[in-house]
Amino acid sequence: MAQDINWFPGHMRKALNDTSDKLKLVDIVYETCDARIPLSSRNPELDKIIGDKRRILILNKSDLADPADTQRWTEHFKSHGIPSVSLEAIDRKSITKLTDLTMELMKDILDKAAAKGRMGRPVRVMVVGVPNTGKSTLINTLAGKKAAVTGDKPGVTRQPKWIPTGGRLELMDMPGVLWPKLGNRKSQVILAATGAVKAEVTDVIEVAYDAANLLWEMYPELMSARYGSYEEGMDPYDRFQEMGRKKGCIMSGGRVDEDRFARLFLDDLRSGRIGRITFEKVKK
Numbered sequence: 001m002a003q004d005i006n007w008f009p010g011h012m013r014k015a016l017n018d019t020s021d022k023l024k025l026v027d028i029v030y031e032t033c034d035a036r037i038p039l040s041s042r043n044p045e046l047d048k049i050i051g052d053k054r055r056i057l058i059l060n061k062s063d064l065a066d067p068a069d070t071q072r073w074t075e076h077f078k079s080h081g082i083p084s085v086s087l088e089a090i091d092r093k094s095i096t097k098l099t100d101l102t103m104e105l106m107k108d109i110l111d112k113a114a115a116k117g118r119m120g121r122p123v124r125v126m127v128v129g130v131p132n133t134g135k136s137t138l139i140n141t142l143a144g145k146k147a148a149v150t151g152d153k154p155g156v157t158r159q160p161k162w163i164p165t166g167g168r169l170e171l172m173d174m175p176g177v178l179w180p181k182l183g184n185r186k187s188q189v190i191l192a193a194t195g196a197v198k199a200e201v202t203d204v205i206e207v208a209y210d211a212a213n214l215l216w217e218m219y220p221e222l223m224s225a226r227y228g229s230y231e232e233g234m235d236p237y238d239r240f241q242e243m244g245r246k247k248g249c250i251m252s253g254g255r256v257d258e259d260r261f262a263r264l265f266l267d268d269l270r271s272g273r274i275g276r277i278t279f280e281k282v283k284k
Helices: 012-023 044-050 067-079 092-105 107-115 135-142 185-193 203-216 219-225 234-248 258-271
Strands: 028-034 054-062 084-086 122-129 163-166 168-174
Touching: 012 044, 012 122, 028 044, 028 135, 044 122, 054 067, 054 092, 084 092, 084 203, 084 219, 092 107, 092 122, 092 135, 122 135, 135 168, 135 203, 185 203, 185 258, 203 219, 203 234, 203 258, 234 258
Parallel strands: 028 054, 028 122, 054 084, 122 168
Antiparallel strands: 163 168
């Protein structure tokens, strides 16, 4: 039986407490999520803390997600009263969408400040989200410099930090935070597969195997194009083995190196080499 996947070190509990304490210092919150998993990559603890504070939900890494699904998700969140934008954090055009929406939502406060002589008052923004949803890359693009540390693994940012942008925004970079129990098995797998969970606390082979099976169900054409075609009804484990064999992940004696293939597969998934995929769909 597969073991639950969870990762909630002490610095994440502190970060949640810091978020609650510092919320009063900002005007609006940017909440980042992964456009491929727009439900599982939203922390319910953060949602409770943010409450009625103005926010924009950012469906980040949209260049890796199915564009039709991303459009459905932005419309879904809008229908539930949550302003949202899809973007690729390094793309200046999509960043402009974000800043324009920010100024629209902040217009009343900025107009009041201007009436009191505070022209050009900066908008103070807290940037929050689960690990590896592109927070730091977003901040660096907004700031126009490397102001936040980025990495291809979760847990890089550890302390809150104010970052000026030289424009109308002042950003507070918060550490990425998960929550004590990561929901159902599918949510755990797709969070781990997309890189939100530290690799050291997961069984890499198990995560890759489960994620591959999900993608064979959802995107068989993309999987076939990348890993070869297989007969319908083939045992999933046998198929996983053959995928590894076709990719040359072979040990001495002809056995498949499952660990090597699992890491190759997850790298393919995270980098978009399989194609643009979305694990979670809007329910009709």
